[in-house]
Amino acid sequence: MRIITREEIDAVLPKVDLIAEIEQGFIAYSRGQAVVPPVGELVLEDPPGDVHIKYGYIKGDDYYVIKVASGFYENPVNNLLPSSNGLMLMFNQQTGALVAVLLDEGSLTDIRTAVAGAIAAKCLAPSAVTRIGIVGSGIQARLQLQYLAPVTECRQVLVWGRNQASLDDYAAEMAAHGFEVATTTDARDVMATCNLIVTTTPAEKAILRAANLRRGIHVTAVGSDTPSKQEVATAILGRADLVVADSIVQCLERGEIHKALAAKKLNRTDIVELGSIIAGDAAGRTTDQQVTVADLTGVAVQDIQIAKAVYAAVVAAQ
Amino acid sequence: MRIITREEIDAVLPKVDLIAEIEQGFIAYSRGQAVVPPVGELVLEDPPGDVHIKYGYIKGDDYYVIKVASGFYENPVNNLLPSSNGLMLMFNQQTGALVAVLLDEGSLTDIRTAVAGAIAAKCLAPSAVTRIGIVGSGIQARLQLQYLAPVTECRQVLVWGRNQASLDDYAAEMAAHGFEVATTTDARDVMATCNLIVTTTPAEKAILRAANLRRGIHVTAVGSDTPSKQEVATAILGRADLVVADSIVQCLERGEIHKALAAKKLNRTDIVELGSIIAGDAAGRTTDQQVTVADLTGVAVQDIQIAKAVYAAVVAAQ
Incomplete structure (x- = not known):
């Protein structure tokens, strides 16, 4: 099992073709090859925060992924922390064993969201x-x-x-x-x-x-x-x-x-x-x-694809 | 942020009064003081596995907890791994920041389940x-x-x-x-x-x-x-x-x-x-x-209570 730090993630990201990876995720999803249960949601009230849990897997793939992303929008004012936070967990689809914890602090959620925007623009602008x-x-x-x-x-x-x-x-x-x-x-x-x-x-x-x-x-x-x-x-x-x-x-x-x-x-x-x-x-x-x-x-397929791609790049960079 | 290993968890468990902690969790839950969304579930088919995500918080508490527990019942036959696996994540209720990753490999889920059994026997036998x-x-x-x-x-x-x-x-x-x-x-x-x-x-x-x-x-x-x-x-x-x-x-x-x-x-x-x-x-x-x-x-309150208790004991043991 591998703990992957924010620094390791930031270092490998420029080497990964995220558009191609996440396009494959969207295709698998729309073709019914992905299992993506409903989003889990936890709402905090004081201060306001929302936490989304997105998870799932592509059938026949090696891993399943559980992603936690939070938005605490008063953070920048209350405590100078960014509003986004979170992490990604990657597990072995054959055994349930934890393969990697990606301590991305929400950054991979932010990035896979931006990549989806680029894909939408590529298709539709x-x-x-x-x-x-x-x-x-x-x-x-x-x-x-x-x-x-x-x-x-x-x-x-x-x-x-x-x-x-x-x-x-x-x-x-x-x-x-x-x-x-x-x-x-x-x-x-x-x-x-x-x-x-x-x-x-x-x-x-x-x-x-x-x-x-x-x-x-x-x-x-x-x-x-x-x-x-x-x-x-x-x-x-x-x-x-x-x-x-x-x-x-x-x-x-x-x-x-x-x-x-x-x-x-x-x-x-x-x-x-x-x-x-x-x-x-x-x-x-x-x-x-x-x-x-x-x-x-x-959609969780974005999280699945970016987690897998970052993990593979970190392992390859060793 | 703190990564807590299985060894650290096993070392502090005997020092924690789990029955009292988890009883407090059940009380908070039944009195409506806990926020516990529906269980997230991911089902794997080949080999069969099920993954449960339980999460929530007690209002006014310091943390919220997300727990992942899996059962891959063919593991002992297929690969000599235990059928249970998983981990617990503890976050700051004020900011969403990750406070601790408890790498319990499913053991805390097994234990909090056994503690609930003891509580049921205490009340009902x-x-x-x-x-x-x-x-x-x-x-x-x-x-x-x-x-x-x-x-x-x-x-x-x-x-x-x-x-x-x-x-x-x-x-x-x-x-x-x-x-x-x-x-x-x-x-x-x-x-x-x-x-x-x-x-x-x-x-x-x-x-x-x-x-x-x-x-x-x-x-x-x-x-x-x-x-x-x-x-x-x-x-x-x-x-x-x-x-x-x-x-x-x-x-x-x-x-x-x-x-x-x-x-x-x-x-x-x-x-x-x-x-x-x-x-x-x-x-x-x-x-x-x-x-x-x-x-x-x-119920997620059991996970919340055991995660908090183990975290506190690990910090206190330093």
Whole structure:
């Protein structure tokens, strides 16, 4: 059994082709080759925190994975700790023996989420991305943009947030990654000028409004992963040509799709799964004029794939 | 953050008053002071294995705990590994930070289960236990008997199993703990001669039959922790004066009570929770002539309490 530290994980990550690994996970999931039970959830109240347990395995694979990820959103104010935390556990599918503890402190959850965003953009963004819109300016807003770099040539970015100082920090930090970042505190600017938009906040009320919807855009909604969170107006999903879920069954219970179904702006049968599009089993975007929305609530296959890939890279690096 | 090894755990366990700690857990649970979401379950097929994830916290406490326990019942044959495995994770309730990883390899799950059996016997066994009946001869059969030692003066034991060699091993090993153990391969002998019976097998068909039911006995059913497992005939629960669950909500879905409810031998309103009896909020056994059954499916409060106690003892031992 192997304890893998945050430092070891950070050291091997650049060597791993995460997009390919996680695409394979989505394909296995959408083809019914993965066993992924419902997400376990633990809610803390004072201070508020939520803990998600995602777990499962790909049939015939060597390992099963249990991932714990928490969000304690008052941490940065209360104790200067990051809001995200967690770890991943990898077990032998033949014996139940613990194979590895990945002490990633939530970083692999953040990264596999960003990688899924890159995969959604690769499949669904218009052929010419002219400006990337990022909603939110936290860790996930940073990672989404960084992981978009290999899948789009666009380096023009507009970031939305409520706090100008945070936006300025974001712009400066992303400039170092080669992006030219303008800032706004009016979400309508994002809808008006960007054609690849990624939402990354824990909002519980829509930030992107349908009144501002243009043709030829793609929105990836990443922040909303519980039944109560929402970043995108249900009417945007209602008016989209294509609504994609990372997991249909999970999106019935949580995230933007859950909200749009509840508001009767969307039918369950209109939802296509990301893995089906990657595999070529279902059509993705067919014209640049379409409006597409991907709702990513985070599926255990992402955790399974990133844990396996990091473990293999750590073992190989020895 | 602290990684606690199996050796460290084994070294401190004798110093911890587990009965008192776990009784407090049951009381908190039955008084609604614990948050314990539904059990997470992952089923492996080839070879068969089941993985349970139990988690939760006591309100106002310092930690929340996530426990993983697996049973791969072909391990002893396939690869000489024990069938049980697992670990416990302890997190800070204020921040989500990982506080400790307890690499107990499933041993703390086995022990907290045995401690619950001792607590059930303490509350529910007739005042004079004349002979202890143990159904099964595996790890849990050993631990149940060992942990009964402080709560009863009885040292006369009859163990039931299908394999005589395993029974002989059991008898010899338990003799070293001060018990005088006879063996049988006919479960009717257990019903005919024992008045404190503990069942510890992963059977899926009742081993204890109602035809042999005498007055003045107590049965603790420990093995049945899934919807399909069963060790005790539903008619025994139907004819019992008192049926006790470690968790009523959990026993509606799994274990002996689940089976007896499905067979309409029992009403939901007749079930009393163990923590309510320990707290004195509900009556336990009132006469020595009663038949009582305790169905223990394993509740996260046991894991929470044993993890906290072991962690505190390890820190104190430094």
